[in-house]
Amino acid sequence: MADIRSMDLGLFLCRDDAERRRMADIARNLRPGTPFLLGFFMLAGLSGVGTYGWLPLIPPGAALVAYLVVWTFNIGRRHRPEVMWFAVLVFAEVMLAISQLMGHGPRGFSLVIMTMPPLLAGLIFPRRVVIAVTALAAALIVLILVAVDMAEIRHTPSVAYEQLFVLVSLVVTALVVRDLDVASRRSALVDELTGTLNRSALTPKLAEITQQARVTGEPIAVVITDIDHFKKINDEYGHPKGDAVLREIAQRLSDCVSAFEPVYRLGGEEFVVLLPGLSAQAANEVAQRMWQSVRDRPIQGMDVTMSFGVSSSPIQHSFDFDMAFARADHALYAAKRSGRDRVMVAEDVARPAAALEGRRLLGPDATDRRAGARRRSAAAASGRRLGRAVAADDDAQPNSSSTLGVPVDTSGAPTVTEELEREYIIDLNRRLGGLFRVIAVGAFVAILTAAPEFGWYPLVPPVAGAIPYYLLARHAYRFRRPDLVVLAGWVVFQTSIAGGFMLSHRAPLFALSLLVLMVPGRCAVLRTRAAAFGTVYTAVLMIGVAFALDTHRVLADPAVVMFPLALLFEAGYAGAVVGGSAVGFRGAGVIDGLTGLLNRAALNSRLVELDAQAATVPRTVAIVMGDLDHFKQINDTSGHTTGDAVLRDVAQRISRSLRAFEPAYRVGGEEFLVLLPDADADAAMRVAERLRQVVRAEPCGGVSVTMSFGAAASVPGLRFDYDEVFDRADVALYEAKRTGRDRVCVDLPDSTEPPIAAMSTAA
Helix, strand or coil: CHHHHHHHHHHHHCCCHHHHHHHHHHHHHHHHHHHHHHHHHHHHHHHCHHHHCCHHHHHHHHHHHHHHHHHHCCHHHCCCHHHHHHHHHHHHHHHHHHHHHHCCCCCCCCHHHHHHHHHHHHHHCCHHHHHHHHHHHHHHHHHHHHHHCHHHHHHCCHHHHHHHHHHHHHHHHHHHHHHHHHHHHHHHHECCCCCCECHHHHHHHHHHHHHHHHHHCCCEEEEEEEECCHHHHHHHHCHHHHHHHHHHHHHHHHHCCCCCCCEEEEECCEEEEEEECCCHHHHHHHHHHHHHHHHCCCECCECCCEEEEEEECCCCCCCCHHHHHHHHHHHHHHHHHCCCCCEEEHHHCCCCHHHHCCCCCCCCCCCCCCCCCCCCCHHHHCCEEEEECCCCCHHHCCCEEEECCEEEECCCCCCHHHHHHHHHHHHHHHHHHHHHHHHHHHHHHHHHHCHHHHCCHHHHHHHHHHHHHHHHHHCHHHCCCHHHHHHHHHHHHHHHHHHHHHCCCCCCHHHHHHHHCCHHHHHHHCCHHHHHHHHHHHHHHHHHHHHHHHHHHHHHCCHHHHHHHHHHHHHHHHHHHHHHHHHHHHHHHHECCCCCCECHHHHHHHHHHHHHHHHHCCCCEEEEEEEECCHHHHHHHHCHHHHHHHHHHHHHHHHHCCCCCCCEEECCCCEEEEEEECCCHHHHHHHHHHHHHHHHCCCECCECCCEEEEEEECCCCCCCCHHHHHHHHHHHHHHHHHCCCCCEEEEEECCCCCCCCCCCCCC
């Protein structure tokens, strides 16, 4: 029964590996600033000894000891760390409640500390857990007020609902920030086509299970699988059919393992599964289930088969993933050589040492074998003619440098990182806009209901400050530095709230935490320095208001200010950490890890933008498709390491040959795409020819390579249709391949002339 309860709690806290990795990562990122936060909290507790006595310090001290024990034993690397984190948060909340019950004096000023654990939970845990922790905190607050502080509630009713309002507002804000971080991580760690995890997600998982293997001594199995004759599927049935096959296979493979044994797509039609605690023979049984699930019934009307390679680390030995992967990979190719459609275990395959030296996964990306998947028959060019490409002229030479593999105009255009940060700021500011309006209305109602106690004048400054704040926040996207605009609006609004405190008839010091409401959301939006400035400015306002309202009370009981400050610093720091995590993963989600070029996710985002623009102002957009010639031979003869070096050099040359507003994308293994806004077919030909020449000019990665290019442009005056232009560029690329490679073909739509194929020959 105990095991069942533990299992149920574990599933409640964390239902898949992605949630666990995120919790571990955020907890690790929060760790550097935690000593300061805990130290300030303890200082706040000591400052209230004169009012509440020494006894209330014991329960928080016990919670602090529990926290230190968790981190001393590095629980973040244990098998189920989320259970311990949850236990510590709940224990801390209960200890804080006991502390409140043990003290003497008014509770309204100190109840703010009950919000600290739920706020952290909102940023770390899934929504269902946060709701439970928040409900516990709200129940404890009500219990404290009703059980021991009814006199204060009768005298000042707003004490009760103000604390609950702050609790709910901060937790909801934390959840919005958390959701954006989750979305950013998903875009970076989840393969967009199949929904499986990608190579970026594999690295943190390897660190986790390697540490686990050291502690438990259990083996870890590796299963690698590859679709048989997948290129034939793409060539005969087309790219959409191939994508549908990949999606269905990914689903069938995932159905054969648990949520904590996810399937990773390495590239093309290749997948890998890590199986902690399984021997090679046990992993072979899992692979057999996968193999059978693919063969059970047709996929997209086709009989599809897969080959599998299996290996496992020895018991009581450290886990070497590179070696385990190489052995499984060798078994996979043994299955291929033996006729495909089978499972091979590394222990059953003779393997020369040289076979284990070639492939290493922990380096750059392996080759995506879907290269050339979009090749269509030249007959698809019916009603069009293929025109001759010309050499680039002097006017087309770019003035750019490369940042993260993406060209940046040296005249001062923003870098890719700055653009990503700007997009994140605008996106989160938009998401928080509606929430902040709800919070503002709630705060207005709370102040309104407290008007009989504190007067009507406190409403005037916040209402006046809300107008410029709303205008600045709403139109921040129009500015190059939206973070500074948001910061200015935040400062104005915080100042107006402080002004409202100053106009109250009495001193509502218990409500100082209202100044914290916007802090986690704003710190998540802003860059580090701006977030720090806004937090410090709010702290100055809080201290100034407290002394202006009741200097004698503050000097007699500094905890009146110290407890809200502790919540303020926690909200600011935690919000900034999670916000930084979100923008970091957003960058990773749109940049190809091997080449530094933009990836498919970035292309999709760009297409949404172009489509929105085309709805109002039609603009001509050209597409250039490029594909390395005979790239598979490079991998087969020189190894994947050399192939990766070739891809990196080619990507760098492409990016340096383009201008900042001409983004390049890696859309497949050796396949690249360039979007040329406001360019016609002639301009696309010149760009493609320039890229062809710069690639063949010198060896890439120590290997002489060439590229074939296809180009097409939308019809002037008509709305840009990406699929239509892409298909024509793809046909042109196929024609370049068919007629000898190392050349450029361009598709020129002209229904009045029959198809005529002409192309630039190699120089």
